[in-house]
Amino acid sequence: MSASRPPAPGAGQPPTHSEPVAGWCAREVEEELPGLRLLSSDVEVARSGSLTGTAPPDIKARLRELSSRFRGARAVGLRREPVPAAYRVFFRHIGLDPDVVRTPIEDAVLERMLRGGFLSGGLLDDVLLIALLDTAVPVWALDAESLDGPLGIRPSRDGERLGRSPQAAPLPAGRLVVADASSALAILFGELGAEHRPASRSRRLALFSVQVPGVPTLYVEEAMWSCRLALGRP
Amino acid sequence: MTNREQAVIDSGAPALRGIAGRPADGRRPGAPPVEDREQVGERAARGSLRAQITRLEREQSAIVAETFPHIAAPRPAGPAPSGPCLPSLEELERSRDRLAGRVQELRGLASDRAEHERRARQQLERMKLEPGRYKFVRLPVSDLGQGGCGVWEVRPRLGLIGMLAGWWQVKLSSGCPLPRGRRPRRGPFPQT
Numbered sequence: 001m002s003a004s005r006p007p008a009p010g011a012g013q014p015p016t017h018s019e020p021v022a023g024w025c026a027r028e029v030e031e032e033l034p035g036l037r038l039l040s041s042d043v044e045v046a047r048s049g050s051l052t053g054t055a056p057p058d059i060k061a062r063l064r065e066l067s068s069r070f071r072g073a074r075a076v077g078l079r080r081e082p083v084p085a086a087y088r089v090f091f092r093h094i095g096l097d098p099d100v101v102r103t104p105i106e107d108a109v110l111e112r113m114l115r116g117g118f119l120s121g122g123l124l125d126d127v128l129l130i131a132l133l134d135t136a137v138p139v140w141a142l143d144a145e146s147l148d149g150p151l152g153i154r155p156s157r158d159g160e161r162l163g164r165s166p167q168a169a170p171l172p173a174g175r176l177v178v179a180d181a182s183s184a185l186a187i188l189f190g191e192l193g194a195e196h197r198p199a200s201r202s203r204r205l206a207l208f209s210v211q212v213p214g215v216p217t218l219y220v221e222e223a224m225w226s227c228r229l230a231l232g233r234p
Numbered sequence: 235m236t237n238r239e240q241a242v243i244d245s246g247a248p249a250l251r252g253i254a255g256r257p258a259d260g261r262r263p264g265a266p267p268v269e270d271r272e273q274v275g276e277r278a279a280r281g282s283l284r285a286q287i288t289r290l291e292r293e294q295s296a297i298v299a300e301t302f303p304h305i306a307a308p309r310p311a312g313p314a315p316s317g318p319c320l321p322s323l324e325e326l327e328r329s330r331d332r333l334a335g336r337v338q339e340l341r342g343l344a345s346d347r348a349e350h351e352r353r354a355r356q357q358l359e360r361m362k363l364e365p366g367r368y369k370f371v372r373l374p375v376s377d378l379g380q381g382g383c384g385v386w387e388v389r390p391r392l393g394l395i396g397m398l399a400g401w402w403q404v405k406l407s408s409g410c411p412l413p414r415g416r417r418p419r420r421g422p423f424p425q426t
Contacts, residue, residue, distance in 0.1 A: 031277065032320050076302045079295040088295065089288045092333070094318040095325060098291075099307060155320060176318040188318040 020224050023208070024152035029176070033093060035213030038178065040151045041224050042144050043205050046234045050200040051124040059126045059230065066133045067117035075109045083136040086214030094176060094188070104138035104189070124198060124205075127230040137209055137223040140178075142185060142196045144204040149181030151208050156184050163193025178208065205231070276323055283326040290333045297340045304376075305343045308336045351379040358404075361388055365402035375406075383410035 023038035030036075045051065055063075078084050087103040102110065108129060112118050118133070120126050124141055131139045142151075156175040161168040164183045171177065177184035186192040188210065198205055207227050211220045298307045321329065354377040361368045368388045375384040385407045390396030396403075 028320065032280070077299050080299045085292065085295060089291050092287045092291055092329060093284050093321075095316075095321040095329070096318055097329075099309075172316070174319050176320070190317065 020209075020221055021150070023150055026152070026154035029153055029155065033090075035211075036090075036153065037211040037220075038151055038153050038208055039211060039220050039224065040206055040208040041228065043207055043228045043231050045203050045205060045231050047123060047231060048234070049123065051198055051202060052122040052200040055120045055123045055126040059123065059130070060120055062130055063118045063120060063126055066130065067112060070109055070112050070118075070133070072113065075113055078106060078109055078136075081136065083215050083219055086212055087136070087138075089214070090212035091189070096189070101189075104132055105136040108132055124231075127227050130230065131223040131226040134226055135219045135223040137211075137215060137219050138189070139207055139209045139223050139227050140186065140192065141198050141227075142192065142206045142208070143198045143202045144206040145202070146196045147180045147185070147206055148183075151178055151180055151185070151206065153177070153188060153210075154179055160184055162187065162191070163195050165193075165195050168193055168195070178210075280321075280323055280326055283323070283330050287326070287330050287333060290330070290337050294333065294337050294340060297337070297344050301344050301347055304347050304379075305340065308340060347379075351377065354378050358386055361386065361404050365404050366400055369402060384408070 020039040020041040023040050025036065025038070047056065049056075079088060084103060084105050087105065088098040091098040091101065091103055098106070108118070118129060121129070128139050128141060131137070153176060156171040156173060156177045158173040160171050160173075160177075160183070162171055162177070162184055171184060171187075176188040178186040178188060184193070185196045207224050209220050209224055211217065294308075298305065354373060357371075358373055358378065361371060361373065365388045369390075371388050373386040375382055375386065387405055387407065388402055389405050391401035391403050395401070
């Protein structure tokens with residue numbers, strides 16, 4: 001891999017505000033995929049209870065409401081809507097076939113069709129799902145305590161693992177990953193490293209989202225704002 | 235000049251570059267090196283392929299969305315993608331070609347479907363004009379590109395009388411069956 005842009009000074013320190021900040025991007029990624037941006041934001045969880053436990057009634061009610069909004073006709077027409085279409089196109093640009101590896105919004109809506117509704121998967125999963133359904137922009141969460149500096153996108157290095165643990169799964173070289181200053185934390189649009197996933201009692205989360213060409217910044221910010229609002233509410 | 239003498243001149247060429255102020259490959263001062271130009275050219279080619287992929291993907295999505303449920307989304311053939319990466323020029327070309335093939339196939343199916351619907355509409359027009367020539371012919375509305383379960387059918391007016399008198403009409407059935415299934419036939423109350 002050629003030189004990635006080094007993390008900004010002050011890496012490892014928590015941000016002083018929770019507004020979404022643009023992450024770094026490796027030079028070759030920036031040159032090859034102009035318009036790709038990672039936005040991240042820290043959030044303090046004010047809700048009581050476990051992040052993976054039962055979602056509160058207001059979140060469940062919102063999921064039920066969204067279940068009745070997404071029906072078959074919408075599911076079929078989704079791929080022509082601007083934001084989902086932008087993610088489909090971007091998947092092709094990074095070597096993924098969106099008819100095999102579905103985009104997050106199409107995957108969620110297909111699950112809705114198969115299961116008959118958006119089923120609750122715990123507080124954090126539900127909050128992220130609601131943001132996705134509202135904006136078609138995916139948001140992921142990492143345990144902020146496990147991070148080392150700001151997040152960014154780069155290709156994985158030879159022999160690198162997904163996470164800092166020696167037991168973590170090895171990554172093939174050149175895989176696009178979301179990383180901090182010291183290691184790969186998640187595959188882009190894919191799984192998160194096991195030790196960086198928020199635990200049930202995590203109180204500080206690092207939310208991140210991936211903006212691709214054709215997706216207005218407003219949508220990404222709204223998705224993250226929606227998550228911050230839902231988690232930050234006591 | 236011998237080969238050996240030529241080799242000595244070649245090996246000294248980089249050193250001469252600074253003296254003469256002109257690169258050994260003959261390019262003008264200030265022009266980017268050949269490798270850089272190749273990289274830039276290759277990147278531009280990849281950009282062009284990505285633009286083609288964008289256009290093909292949009293076209294495929296439009297065909298699938300407009301013709302659903304008559305034409306299903308194509309099932310991708312070949313190996314499953316391994317993961318997100320920065321594809322090389324060759325990989326992008328392969329991806330573009332696969333997508334172009336799929337879009338071509340979908341265009342053919344969409345064209346066949348449009349022709350099928352056109353013929354069905356003509357058939358319905360003929361049925362309405364001369365119902366007596368199309369006795370008991372049924373034409374589902376799905377063949378006309380419409381949703382629902384309705385069926386156009388040529389039926390006799392007033393049943394047997396219409397059949398004997400040659401009174402035929404085109405009727406549209408009432409639509410999809412209820413999810414409860416057929417209404418039970420009239421008969422004695424079930425013994426409990």
